Amino acid sequence: MPQLFLTPAERKAHRAEAHHLAPVVMIGGDGLTSAVRRETDAALSAHGLIKIRVLEGERDARAALLAQLADELGAAAVQHIGKLLVLWRPKPVKEKPVDEARKPGPKTVKVLKYSSRGGQRPEVRQVRVLGNQRLTAGGKLKRASTRQKSIKKSRA
Secondary structure (H helix, E strand, C coil), X not given: CCCCCCCHHHHHHHHHHHCCCCCCEEECCCCCCHHHHHXXXXXXXXXXXXXXXXXXXXXXXXXXXXXXXXXXHCCEEEEXXXXXXXXXCCXXXXXXXXXXXXXXXXXXXXXXXXXXXXXXXXXXEEEEECCCEEECCCCCEEECCCCCCCHHHHHC
């Protein structure tokens, strides 16, 4: 997989986002093993932007490691500072199955009840409205009544 390349502005934005992240992958004395590659790939798929801590090796070896990881995983090398490496890859889009028969679920609605005096704050309530209910202008919940079926239409 080829390595992604970022513009300087994109790289700067990703560095700022990665500042508060903790390292999710650690590379020890064994170096870049297949288990490390798998974990890095899984972390990139889950988070998109990750930090990797390299516990051993010289600066040149860590830079080569960053380039190798970015090339193998199709990611972009964002930053190499000390023993920390930062990689970015766009997160894959998860597709949600669409069920046409499914109806919308309950909604949470804020209801404001104003005081009869003008200077007080309005009372705020969170009301959960189900599918068979409606909210009146006064802020009350009303259930939908069942409709009566026509006797003449049911005979035909």
